[in-house]
Amino acid sequence: xxxxxxxxxxxxxxxxxxxxxxxxxxxxxxxxxxxxxxxxxxxxxxxxxxxxxxxxxxxxxxxxxxxxxxxxxxxxxxxxxxxxxxxxxxxxxxxxxxxxxxxxxxxxxxxxxxxxxxxxxxxxxxxxxxxxxxxxxxxxxxxxxxxxxxxxxxxxxxxxxxxxxxxxxxxxxxxxxxxxxxxxxxxxxxxxxxxxxxxxxxxxxxxxxxxxxxxxxxxxxxxxxxxxxxxxxxxxxxxxxxxxxxxxxxxxxxxxxxxxxxxxxxxxxxxxxxxxxxxxxxxxxxxxxxxxxxxxxxxxxxxxxxxxxxxxxxxxxxxxxxxxxxxxxxxxxxxxxxxxxxxxxxxxxxxxxxxxxxxxxxx
Numbered sequence: 001x002x003x004x005x006x007x008x009x010x011x012x013x014x015x016x017x018x019x020x021x022x023x024x025x026x027x028x029x030x031x032x033x034x035x036x037x038x039x040x041x042x043x044x045x046x047x048x049x050x051x052x053x054x055x056x057x058x059x060x061x062x063x064x065x066x067x068x069x070x071x072x073x074x075x076x077x078x079x080x081x082x083x084x085x086x087x088x089x090x091x092x093x094x095x096x097x098x099x100x101x102x103x104x105x106x107x108x109x110x111x112x113x114x115x116x117x118x119x120x121x122x123x124x125x126x127x128x129x130x131x132x133x134x135x136x137x138x139x140x141x142x143x144x145x146x147x148x149x150x151x152x153x154x155x156x157x158x159x160x161x162x163x164x165x166x167x168x169x170x171x172x173x174x175x176x177x178x179x180x181x182x183x184x185x186x187x188x189x190x191x192x193x194x195x196x197x198x199x200x201x202x203x204x205x206x207x208x209x210x211x212x213x214x215x216x217x218x219x220x221x222x223x224x225x226x227x228x229x230x231x232x233x234x235x236x237x238x239x240x241x242x243x244x245x246x247x248x249x250x251x252x253x254x255x256x257x258x259x260x261x262x263x264x265x266x267x268x269x270x271x272x273x274x275x276x277x278x279x280x281x282x283x284x285x286x287x288x289x290x291x292x293x294x295x296x297x298x299x300x301x302x303x304x305x306x307x308x309x310x311x312x313x314x315x316x317x318x319x320x321x322x323x324x325x326x327x328x329x330x331x332x333x334x335x336x337x338x339x340x341x342x343x344x345x346x347x348x349x350x351x352x353x354x355x356x357x358x359x360x361x362x363x
Contacts, residue, residue, distance in 0.1 A: 001055075002363050003099035004031045005091060005117065007108045011035040012050075012058045015252040018125050018149070018169055018281070019104055024056060025350030026363070031056045032090060032099075037063035049090065059090055077110070084114020091115075100363055103143075106135035112142060119362040124157060125149040125169070126278060136160075144362055147353070150278040165356055171284035173345040176256050177338060184257050187247070188222070194326055196294075197224040197262035199255055200282050205271045208234040210296055213315035214322060215241050221322075226250065226258050259289050264325045266318075267295040274298055283309075287341035290334035292325035294318065308337045 004026065008019045012035055016024070023031055033056055037045065040063045049057040064079050091099065098118030103111075106128050112120070122143040128136055140146050140160035147167040148154035154164050178184075188195065202208070202225060212234055215223050223244045229235060238244045247258070259265060265286040270276070275298050286293045287308065294310045296318060297303065303311045310321035357363035 002029045003096045004029050004102055004363075005087065005096065005099045005115070006031060006033045006102040007061075007087070007104060007111065008033055008035055009104040011038075011060075012052055012056075019102075019123065021170065021172070021346040022123070022350050022353055023102065024053065025347060026354055026357075029055060029363070030094070030096075032094060032096065033058045034087060034090075035060045037061055039063065040065065045086065057094070062086055080110035081114055084111045087111065088115055100357070103139065106131045106139050109135050109139040109142070112139075119144045121145050121147065121357075121362065123147045123149075123167070124153050127153065127156070127273070127276065129272075140164075145356065145360055150276075152275075152277040163360070165352075167349060167352065168279055168344065169281045169284065170344045170346040170349040171281055171288055171341055172252075173284075173288055173342050173347075175253070176259070176285045176288035177341065178256050178260075184260050186261060187254075187257055188224070188245070188261055191222050193220050193222060194263045195222045195224060195261060196264045196266055196322060197226065197258060198266050198268070199226045199259065199285065200280075201227045202229045202232050202235060203270055204230045204232050206232055207269045207271050207296070208232060208238060210268055210312070210315045210318040211244075211266070212238055214319045215244050217319055218322075219243050224258065224262065226255070255285070256289070259285065259291065262291060264292045264294055264322055265289070266322070267293070269296045269298065275301060277302070279304060284341050284344045287337040290337045292328050293337070294321045294325055305337075305340055308333045308340060 006023050010017045010019060012020060012033055023033065035058060037060060042063050044060040045062040049059045051057050061083055098116065100119045100121065101115060101117035102121045102123065104123050120143045122139050124146060137160045140157045143161060144163065146157055146161045146164045148157060148164055149168055151166065154166055157164055211223060221243060224247065226247050228249045267283060294312065295304065297311050297313055299313060310325050312318040312321045
């Protein structure tokens with residue numbers, strides 16, 4: 001059976017992200033999945049590996065003792081040697097021999113000299129503005145294959161590697177396309193009138209001003225912000241509005257119920273990622289429902305799915321687009337949205353990965 005060492009940027013979760021969605025769908029493989037430590041006090045690396053699937057065992061890495069800013073110190077190098085030994089010991093315990101090493105962050109470049117592997121894949125799903133570009137350049141140059149989640153990421157890495165494959169994000173299409181709306185439980189049984197919703201973490205840098213503007217202008221609309229809250233400066237004002245609801249995070253299996261309850265699904269921008277052309281999985285989840293979608297864009301940003309998504313560049317445009325979306329005929333572009341989403345199913349993305357790895361002889 002083929003073997004994969006995966007250094008992930010996210011914990012193994014019941015609400016899986018990109019790495020877990022791709023890795024878990026690769027067939028005929030034995031996988032060791034290494035999650036990052038939550039913080040410097042995390043001691044879960046001392047626990048035994050957890051078998052989450054018949055072919056997948058999850059470990060938590062020891063926390064780094066030094067901050068990234070001290071990256072050139074001798075102690076920083078010792079820190080990564082310790083991580084490398086931890087991964088190597090687990091691999092030896094599972095009798096891994098020359099496995100495929102799958103990495104997801106430029107920081108993993110510091111572990112390469114401490115691990116034995118038969119091939120190296122770097123999956124890049126974001127711009128790492130907070131890390132040294134030399135790290136990512138070295139990692140991409142050492143990789144046998146690079147996957148890039150967007151054209152912009154591919155172009156940025158192209159001077160470092162000649163083997164880059166475009167691999168956008170995806171969606172669990174069967175879950176989000178699901179059954180008929182009438183068969184779903186109603187999470188808002190007492191709410192009447194239009195409902196607009198957003199799913200996902202309310203990050204500190206998330207620009208919530210379009211939602212605040214629309215909620216103030218249209219008190220007859222209900223806004224649902226589903227997800228974990230961070231210290232966003234506008235949240236306290238939104239919490240005071242009676243037409244804004246914060247259900248908090250919920251299991252992934254329940255998210256489609258909330259999406260189908262909404263009349264319009266919305267997305268806004270993160271201020272620390274200007275001109276980011278990575279399509280979030282959230283947008284594919286929205287499209288899977290066939291519901292109208294309104295998305296904020298940066299100035300001069302190329303529209304995402306202009307045939308099925310209403311795009312706005314200001315608070316006023318956002319409100320107007322939401323009003324137009326409200327009046328959209330149900331069958332107008334319903335199926336076209338689902339077609340876009342079905343083409344992005346994680347099963348198809350993983351199949352693309354498997355074919356490329358097989359063609360290149362890496363798996």
